[in-house]
Amino acid sequence: MCSTCGCGSHDVLIGGKRPVRGSGSITFRKAKAAPEHEHPQEDTTTSRVIQVERDLLARNDSFADANRRLLTGRGIFALNLVSSPGSGKTTLLVKTIAALQGKLPLAVIEGDQQTENDAARIRAAGAPAIQINTGRGCHLDAQMTGQAIAQLDLADDGLLLIENVGNLVCPAAFDLGEAHKVVILSVTEGEDKPLKYPDMFRAADLMLLNKCDLLPYLEFDAELAISYAHRINPDLKVIRISAVSGEGMGAWLNWIEAGSREAVAAK
């Protein structure tokens, strides 16, 4: 490790081992006499050092703050739904829309890399929806979410459901301005997903353990999965649910309606 600033250590493990870097017989830096590596201050006279000290997420966070102000000001309860691809998010949304019909006005933002398929499913279920195709992007960001919000017909005091790109890694870091992240884990996945993808389970406030109707046919240990999730995030609320059988839908809808009432009261 560099004795000047402490930099130079890396946590990459290959085959469980830290790769050798900057020591031994192979080096990728020009050899210099005294320091272990170059610092900006050591550069020559034609150049100058500029202190920047700016956070990489600051721009996203400022768009997220603007979204949050707009949403909370209008009493709109916004949820950012995140999961692996294939966890049953869209089916769950379709059932949620049907159950809330006439009770709570809602709209949906659909995030996928390609296709309008999911937005079409949501519209067929009776809710206004806008699709964001992120192209090569692996997550929604707050700026594109804000643009989608501007194009959506959102009712005051309503519900906004944002279905993020199916990806348990990248969406964790990007605040969209939502009230809560909701992570969906299906019982056809591994119990240890919370341990493998901790960032997302830490960022979420609610976990929906989906496809619970399939539990009798699987070796999935629901208690174990929930205990892993609580190891990452002790305060994570968990609802066991099946969009197909309807199990747990009541608890999920109650949670949404309670959040919506709070959002309306706080505006």
Next chain:
Amino acid sequence: MHEMSLAESVLQIIEESAQAQNFQRVRTVVLEIGRLSSVEPEAMRFCFDSVMRGTLADGAELQIIETPGTGRCLTCGAEVEMHEQYGLCPSCDSPRLQITAGNLMRVKDLVVE
């Protein structure tokens, strides 16, 4: 790979700094990446090179300073060294650890000409 969009954020910060501070070329970019942030330094290096191509930071050297992760146990108050975003308090085994440092990622300085 969200490191791609984070590398694009780096470029945006560089371009804004270039306007404010009046420089045309960037020789070195120093990033500070917390050990508990969601950035994999090797992925960032890969994305950095491709995002900077054809820009005022084309060919710039990327230096990454990794800052250590620390937290506070909300149960017993101990200060804890953290290697991941979660863990158990070494004093009382509680999982209620609050991150106090090491979750930021920022452009620290630039060497420009």
